[in-house]
Amino acid sequence: QSVLTQPPSASGTPGQTVTISCSGSSSSVGNRIVSWHQQLPGAAPKVLIYNNNQRPSGVPDRFSGSKSGTSASLAISGLQSEDEADYYCAAWDNSPEGVVFGGGTKLTVL
Amino acid sequence: EVQLVESGGGLVQPGGSLRLSCAASGFTFSSFWMSWVRQAPGKGLEWVANVNEDGSESKYVGSVKGRFTISRDNAKNSLYLQMNSLRAEDTAVYYCARGRGFGDWGQGTLVIVSS
Numbered sequence: 001q002s003v004l005t006q007p008p009s010a011s012g013t014p015g016q017t018v019t020i021s022c023s024g025s026s027s028s029v030g031n032r033i034v035s036w037h038q039q040l041p042g043a044a045p046k047v048l049i050y051n052n053n054q055r056p057s058g059v060p061d062r063f064s065g066s067k068s069g070t071s072a073s074l075a076i077s078g079l080q081s082e083d084e085a086d087y088y089c090a091a092w093d094n095s096p097e098g099v100v101f102g103g104g105t106k107l108t109v110l
Numbered sequence: 111e112v113q114l115v116e117s118g119g120g121l122v123q124p125g126g127s128l129r130l131s132c133a134a135s136g137f138t139f140s141s142f143w144m145s146w147v148r149q150a151p152g153k154g155l156e157w158v159a160n161v162n163e164d165g166s167e168s169k170y171v172g173s174v175k176g177r178f179t180i181s182r183d184n185a186k187n188s189l190y191l192q193m194n195s196l197r198a199e200d201t202a203v204y205y206c207a208r209g210r211g212f213g214d215w216g217q218g219t220l221v222i223v224s225s
Contacts, residue, residue, distance in 0.1 A: 033210075035212060035213075037155070044215045044216065044218055045147075045212070046215065047211070047215070050211045056213065090157070090212060092211060096169060098157060098160060098169040099145070099210060
């Protein structure tokens with residue numbers, strides 16, 4: 001069982017905005033740095049968001065991250081068919097526990 | 111361009127050992143923590159271990175403590191994972207990733223533990 005809780009599935013139609021949540025305790029999210037990762041079918045993961053809300057160069061600004069209290073969220077606006085993938089949140093700090101992942105959310109574009 | 115290339119995966123019997131390697135290029139390797147993340151077939155991502163910039167500090171997920179050892183050679187821009195006493199539940203694709211937030215990922219190497 002993952003320390004971070006994500007909904008197992010999410011869906012939306014092209015053009016819509018979808019939000020994926022990542023919740024935990026104050027020790028799992030609140031005091032940690034969150035990143036979000038996209039895994040297309042059969043491919044390695046790829047970072048979408050790092051340091052809670054920073055987007056690497058090359059990642060479309062349709063993807064945005066936020067964190068508040070013990071939850072983090074990934075929002076995908078202007079949903080496209082190629083966004084159909086698994087999405088994972090991860091959180092780390094300097095504690096001995098290292099890094100924790102969410103269980104992943106499978107996004108379906110209807 | 112950042113490149114992370116894993117190698118060393120394969121089929122190993124339960125109780126056996128395997129050493130994974132990750133060759134890094136395109137960034138200043140010695141300036142970053144490095145991580146190993148695994149994904150069992152059909153399952154989600156699981157962080158395995160990470161190591162700090164000079165190799166003096168490392169952390170592990172509980173299920174591999176005492177069995178796996180992460181190390182690095184900054185002169186060779188390489189990251190390693192020594193895996194001993196392997197179990198069936200260690201079967202997974204193992205990814206090398208840059209940083210504790212996984213800013214870049216390799217393509218993965220498959221480890222199968224089976225008799």
